[in-house]
Amino acid sequence: MQPKTLVDKIWARHAVSVLEDSDTLLYVDRCLLHEGFWWNIIDALKARNLVIRRPGNIIACADHFVPTTDRSSGHAGIADARRRELILRLENEGRDLGVQVIGMMDPRQGILHVVAPETGITQPGMVIVGSDSHTSTHGALGAIAFGIGTTEAMHVLATQTLWQALPRTMRITVDGRLSSNVTAKDLILTIIARLGISGGAGRFVEYAGPAIAALSIEERLTVCNMSIEMGARAGLVAPDETTFSYLAGRPNAPSGANWERALAYWKTLRSDEGVRFDQEVSIDGSSVGPMATWGTSLDQTIAIDQPIPDPAIEPDTSRRHAHERALSYMGLRPGDRLYDIPIDYVFIGSCTNGRLDDLREAAEVARGRHAVVPAFVSPGSRSVKRAAEAEGLDRVFVDAGFEWRDSGCSMCAGANGDSLQPGQRCAATSNRNFPGRQGPGSRTHIMSPASAAASAIAGHIASAHRLKITA
Amino acid sequence: MTPFHLLDAVAVPLDEANVDTDQLAPGRFLTQPVFAELLLHDRRFERDGTPRGDFVLNDLAYVGAQIIVSRRNFGVGSSREFAVLALPAAGFCCVIAASFGDIFYNNCLQNGVLPVALEEQAIDTLLRALRAYPGLHVCVDLPSQTVKASSCGPYPFSINAVRKRCFLEGLDDIALTGRYSGQVAAFELDYYRAFPWLN
Numbered sequence: 001m002q003p004k005t006l007v008d009k010i011w012a013r014h015a016v017s018v019l020e021d022s023d024t025l026l027y028v029d030r031c032l033l034h035e036g037f038w039w040n041i042i043d044a045l046k047a048r049n050l051v052i053r054r055p056g057n058i059i060a061c062a063d064h065f066v067p068t069t070d071r072s073s074g075h076a077g078i079a080d081a082r083r084r085e086l087i088l089r090l091e092n093e094g095r096d097l098g099v100q101v102i103g104m105m106d107p108r109q110g111i112l113h114v115v116a117p118e119t120g121i122t123q124p125g126m127v128i129v130g131s132d133s134h135t136s137t138h139g140a141l142g143a144i145a146f147g148i149g150t151t152e153a154m155h156v157l158a159t160q161t162l163w164q165a166l167p168r169t170m171r172i173t174v175d176g177r178l179s180s181n182v183t184a185k186d187l188i189l190t191i192i193a194r195l196g197i198s199g200g201a202g203r204f205v206e207y208a209g210p211a212i213a214a215l216s217i218e219e220r221l222t223v224c225n226m227s228i229e230m231g232a233r234a235g236l237v238a239p240d241e242t243t244f245s246y247l248a249g250r251p252n253a254p255s256g257a258n259w260e261r262a263l264a265y266w267k268t269l270r271s272d273e274g275v276r277f278d279q280e281v282s283i284d285g286s287s288v289g290p291m292a293t294w295g296t297s298l299d300q301t302i303a304i305d306q307p308i309p310d311p312a313i314e315p316d317t318s319r320r321h322a323h324e325r326a327l328s329y330m331g332l333r334p335g336d337r338l339y340d341i342p343i344d345y346v347f348i349g350s351c352t353n354g355r356l357d358d359l360r361e362a363a364e365v366a367r368g369r370h371a372v373v374p375a376f377v378s379p380g381s382r383s384v385k386r387a388a389e390a391e392g393l394d395r396v397f398v399d400a401g402f403e404w405r406d407s408g409c410s411m412c413a414g415a416n417g418d419s420l421q422p423g424q425r426c427a428a429t430s431n432r433n434f435p436g437r438q439g440p441g442s443r444t445h446i447m448s449p450a451s452a453a454a455s456a457i458a459g460h461i462a463s464a465h466r467l468k469i470t471a
Numbered sequence: 472m473t474p475f476h477l478l479d480a481v482a483v484p485l486d487e488a489n490v491d492t493d494q495l496a497p498g499r500f501l502t503q504p505v506f507a508e509l510l511l512h513d514r515r516f517e518r519d520g521t522p523r524g525d526f527v528l529n530d531l532a533y534v535g536a537q538i539i540v541s542r543r544n545f546g547v548g549s550s551r552e553f554a555v556l557a558l559p560a561a562g563f564c565c566v567i568a569a570s571f572g573d574i575f576y577n578n579c580l581q582n583g584v585l586p587v588a589l590e591e592q593a594i595d596t597l598l599r600a601l602r603a604y605p606g607l608h609v610c611v612d613l614p615s616q617t618v619k620a621s622s623c624g625p626y627p628f629s630i631n632a633v634r635k636r637c638f639l640e641g642l643d644d645i646a647l648t649g650r651y652s653g654q655v656a657a658f659e660l661d662y663y664r665a666f667p668w669l670n
Contacts, residue, residue: 016658017654025651027655027658036501050645080502126669131550146574147550147574148550148574149551151578151644152581155648158645159648161648198544201570201573232573265666318488318542322487434548435491436494437493440513
């Protein structure tokens with residue numbers, strides 16, 4: 001039998017029909033929606049007199065517009081009337097339509113890409129789509145997962161299917177081991193810096209190799225989350241014992257006889273020996289160090305102790321111009337060391353780095369020290385928040401001068417109003433450093449939770465390791 | 472969707488790479504319906520709302536443009552369909568670029584905005600011509616899959632055959648999928664028998 005990739009196997013199991021030019025009508029297991037686009041999707045559905053085919057397969061969660069302060073005041077605590085209205089639309093219409101609603105006050109509430117894995121909604125072998133580009137996150141559990149627009153989401157609601165071109169595959173093998181002072185965030189930033197922001201263009205990327213196998217599910221979620229930032233459609237990791245033990249006992253995971261059946265199936269979900277990918281890349285895990293972005297796209301990333309490269313050495317004109325524009329927007333000069341750049345603000349959270357392990361990593365750096373710039377922590381979900389509080393991480397952060405907030409997308413995209421002032425420079429654990437992303441004129445440096453916490457303590461961009469040297 | 476065959480219109484040169492979705496449709500505007508000023512809002516307007524004279528989309532030489540010509544990774548970033556919808560709201564129905572963000576590209580196809588990817592060299596030539604002769608028309612011919620402007624081109628481009636048919640006929644995916652409803656029902660029967668825990 002012809003060897004197959006993991007992606008091919010999942011794809012083939014979900015192909016309802018294959019057309020000329022290899023377009024596939026792909027069956028979708030779960031569709032993840034948030035209040036940011038819920039209203040557009042439902043309006044489009046209603047305008048066409050369509051109904052939701054399988055409401056139970058649709059998950060609607062409030063995350064983009066929810067406030068990260070004063071959650072106990074409930075909906076009345078949302079300052080902006082339009083945001084309140086759109087959250088209520090998702091909650092009320094969602095219930096009326098019979099979809100799985102995780103509203104703002106639900107104890108499970110959080111960022112979709114944190115909530116679905118931790119509640120066991122995300123499972124190996126699934127096809128998961130979402131009205132958010134970071135839906136790629138869910139591939140960490142061995143699913144095909146990717147973001148779609150509102151028109152495609154409407155199509156999924158109405159038909160439980162989606163037209164997709166046959167996937168092009170890529171394998172990124174990470175050999176060796178990550179050093180102890182290096183995180184999954186540093187790894188994915190290294191990969192993007194190496195491949196560029198279109199290096200994975202449209203591909204389904206399987207992460208493999210010993211350094212990936214050694215990662216926890218939370219770390220794999222961070223890696224898969226940012227697959228989209230190198231242009232990939234999806235990123236995934238073959239399910240293994242780490243995956244199975246993560247899923248066991250989660251509320252939406254199969255149980256009893258179904259667990260055994262599921263497990264037997266999940267164990268077949270791996271790329272066959274000798275299979276060919278459309279593209280293969282390998283990375284030496286031991287060469288990865290603490291990284292941060294200096295510019296306005298994710299390939300403008302260097303090791304924290306390195307100087308910002310000079311655009312003059314860039315042979316490609318269009319890249320040189322992008323480089324110069326980024327320096328000017330960020331208010332930086334070539335040769336500046338990232339480590340010396342003073343910051344105004346620190347944001348720890350997001351679907352990239354808002355999980356319990358991320359908060360532990362940041363708390364470890366913050367413990368017994370004190371932030372010299374405003375900094376806040378937004379746990380990725382209310383259950384992450386409860387778990388962190390149960391082990392006292394909230395006290396660690398508060399004692400170190402960090403604000404301890406509620407869960408949501410928050411300052412990653414600023415859709416809820418958490419944003420920077422023009423010109424402010426932020427060390428952020430989120431996923432995009434685009435101009436204006438965190439508010440008009442905002443300047444974002446993307447890094448790991450440990451480095452963001454270290455930056456808050458130092459008042460300039462820092463890594464936990466460098467902080468120890470200079471302390 | 473309105474059928475799309477041939478477009479002969481003024482094109483505006485947006486000579487930069489990585490025009491991302493956050494710039495195309497800034498996040499803070501996503502709570503309201505799409506409006507004409509949404510497209511590249513923070514690039515086009517000062518904070519007090521006055522147009523920035525130095526931004527090419529505000530240059531009167533390109534008034535009435537329906538095509539944007541830009542460089543690599545146009546529409547890179549988020550899944551927000553606003554980044555596409557902002558284009559027709561501002562009068563554009565075609566983007567010619569060296570490459571596109573993946574989700575943005577798909578969203579264009581869903582909304583009758585034709586995304587045309589050309590070789591970098593063709594983009595260079597077009598951008599030069601559009602700057603040298605502001606108001607120059609670019610002709611995008613979907614049936615023959617070519618782009619031409621005065622003496623530049625024709626440059627061939629590729630598009631998925633199903634998508635091309637949908638554009639030419641003004642068909643959308645819902646109409647297409649309707650023809651497969653029997654197959655979807657049969658698929659589900661088999662699928663949930665094999666994976667009862669997913670039902």
